[in-house]
Amino acid sequence: MVSQGNPQRVAKFGRRRALATEKESSSSGRNRSLTVCIVGLNYAPEPTGIAPYTAGLAHGLIERGHRVRVVSGYPHYPEWRVRPGYRGLRRTDDCDGVPVSRRRHFVPRRSTAIGRAVLELSFGMQAVLSRWGKPDVVVCVSPGLISTGMVVARAALMPGRSPAVGIWVQDLYSSGVVETSAVGSVGARFVLALESKILRSADGVSVIHDRFKQVLVESLRIRDDSINVTRNWTHVGSAELEKxxxxxxxxxxxxxxxxxxxxxxxxxxxxxxxxxxxxxxxxxxxxxxxxxxxxxxxxxxxxxxxxxxxxxxxxxxxxxxxxxxxxxxxxxxxxxxxxxxxxxxxxxxxxxxxxxxxxxxxxxxxxxxxxxxxxxxxxxxxxxxxxxxxxxxxxxxxxxxxxxxxxxxxxxxxxxxxxLSKDIAVNELEDWISGLSGIQSPRVARHARISGMQKVVEL
Incomplete structure (x- = not known):
């Protein structure tokens, strides 16, 4: 799942996959859980938009035996103002068992292209200066695009064995600036080139719909085989309520x-x-x-x-x-x-x-x-x-x-x-993230062991 991008990063990714393959050949390496750092501007308790899915993925990975850390912003959506009670420049929260490092960032009063860019730039600076631990994989949630690009750059420059980087695309920036007339034609071409460069610099991309994949391949020049498609799920309960x-x-x-x-x-x-x-x-x-x-x-x-x-x-x-x-x-x-x-x-x-x-x-x-x-x-x-x-x-x-x-x-x-089952979606995303690292997920390893035992019994 190597995407087109910087040759040095591709070479580094190739060495990492080779090392991971060696680990998979040993019994100790096959079942190793992953250490994952998720970097995204939005997270719980924001009730709508991207936040419920990022939180759902973090919880789902922990439930499947992985170690997860989240780097996020202060809750501000959809009000577009930081929520009461969130003071200071940084804080660490325990969100239902998920450690979340929150970093304060600029929040524009009005919806403008410049305001959005400054928001993402300020969060990106905070994100790259934060402690990530030693993750096997860094998952960036886009939007924001600018902050994602900064995180990809930091991951590539980390000393020693750099982590794999996956970008989980929830919205398409290049389509958005055109369809909302946020910038002129020159600005739109710049955003298209920027989004293409950032996505091609990652080790893999996951999108939420086949239509997104089509745009990535045809307009952003992302390799088809480097794109995973996993649908979002419903995050509300299933209780039957009387109307x-x-x-x-x-x-x-x-x-x-x-x-x-x-x-x-x-x-x-x-x-x-x-x-x-x-x-x-x-x-x-x-x-x-x-x-x-x-x-x-x-x-x-x-x-x-x-x-x-x-x-x-x-x-x-x-x-x-x-x-x-x-x-x-x-x-x-x-x-x-x-x-x-x-x-x-x-x-x-x-x-x-x-x-x-x-x-x-x-x-x-x-x-x-x-x-x-x-x-x-x-x-x-x-x-x-x-x-x-x-x-x-x-x-x-x-x-x-x-x-x-x-x-x-x-x-x-x-x-x-x-x-649109959450279990199916998180399983698919876990497989995608594990594939980026080259390490088989515990869930897949368990399934393989069970299948192997069944074959032995059949024999």
């Missing part, structure tokens, strides 16, 4: 139809479209309440737009139990993306939406990754991004057709159960 009780918890009446958008309220989401749909509902005299639950740098702007609308409700982020109750209590769940957003990210909320058993309406680019995921799951309706009347019509169609809504909800739940 009426969930609605009472939020004060939602039985005679109104609840359309809920949960998660980040940023530029990418383009939630002005939802506010416009809510305004149309009032004009038509429809009993639809649009609920926006979460936070983000566009929340204040959206609250201002909807100030005169009783059909729009804003809720703050909630814990996992209450989050699942909100999803169950709603009638339809919304995904909204600004026009032009196609490949940059697969909304993490979809895994939780599908698990809830409720139908989804997605206002997005019809040929984009979000639309493809919804079609694959068979979990809801897709309408063109930036067209509030189409969004409202899709919501009303499900309100008037409960059989269709129920069918979509069941299909989404089945898709999660069959395709």
């Amino acid at each position: 009426s009780s969930c609605r009472m918890l939020f004060g939602w009446r039985d005679d109104e139809f609840i359309a809920l958008h949960a998660g980040n309220m940023g530029a990418k989401q383009g939630l002005e479209n939802v506010v416009s749909a809510a305004r149309l509902a009032v004009e038509r005299g429809l009993r639809v309440r649009f609920v926006l639950m979460g936070d983000g740098n566009q929340r204040a702007h959206l609250e201002s737009l909807a100030d005169d609308l009783t059909s729009v409700e804003f809720l703050r982020p909630v814990d996992d139990d209450k989050y699942l109750a909100a999803l169950r209590g709603a009638d339809v769940l919304l995904v909204n993306e600004r026009p032009g957003v196609k490949e940059m990210a697969l909304p993490s909320k979809l895994t939780s939406y599908f698990k809830s058993g409720n139908p989804v309406v997605a206002a997005t680019e019809l040929s984009g990754i979000t639309a493809q995921e919804l079609r694959t799951a068979g979990a809801g309706e897709i309408v063109t991004a930036g067209q509030p009347e189409l969004l409202l019509d899709a919501v009303i169609d499900l309100a008037s057709n409960p059989a269709k809504a129920l069918s979509y909800g069941r299909s989404g739940k089945l898709f999660v159960d069959q395709k």
Whole structure:
């Protein structure tokens, strides 16, 4: 799984794999657990976005017998401000058995390309100056891209046996800057070249969808055989909650139809479209309440737009139990993306939406990754991004057709159960990380021993 990149690093990686192969040939080397350092800007207790997956991977690796250390930032997402209680420049937390070294970094007040770059640069400087221990593998979570590049550089310069480096890609930067018009054409070409260089400098890359892999191969010139594809999973519980009780918890009446958008309220989401749909509902005299639950740098702007609308409700982020109750209590769940957003990210909320058993309406680019995921799951309706009347019509169609809504909800739940299992995902990521180091994981070694014993018995 050697990617294209710096010849010295490739040679070093080749020597490391040869050494690891020698270790695997001995009984003591085959079963050795890994020491893994995960470096990512976002981590628990952030409730949404990338943080739940990074925390889930860390816990999963520990449960499988590996030693894990996390280097992360101070919790700040989706509020885009450091949470109360997190003071000082650095601290070490024990997060459910995972040692997390937190480093303070810059958090921009407004969402701009420069602000994001400074955020990642400040975190990257803290990350490379932190103690990593002596990891076999360093896993970088991207975004952030700039901090990931700095971590890859430090790993390559470590004295002695440098660790393998894998990059776990959750969002595509080069697609994002184009689709959100964050920078001009010159800036977009620079980001494309930077992302390509950083990903090719790692020992391996893992992405969360086949569409991401396609972009990496065709646009970023990453070798096909150096890319692993492992889907994200749902991180909410599976308890069957009574819908009426969930609605009472939020004060939602039985005679109104609840359309809920949960998660980040940023530029990418383009939630002005939802506010416009809510305004149309009032004009038509429809009993639809649009609920926006979460936070983000566009929340204040959206609250201002909807100030005169009783059909729009804003809720703050909630814990996992209450989050699942909100999803169950709603009638339809919304995904909204600004026009032009196609490949940059697969909304993490979809895994939780599908698990809830409720139908989804997605206002997005019809040929984009979000639309493809919804079609694959068979979990809801897709309408063109930036067209509030189409969004409202899709919501009303499900309100008037409960059989269709129920069918979509069941299909989404089945898709999660069959395709988005956390155990399957963490097993695949463990195998990917073990492959980077050249050391067989304890789980695979146990499976091989059991298979070998079965063959002996058969003989």
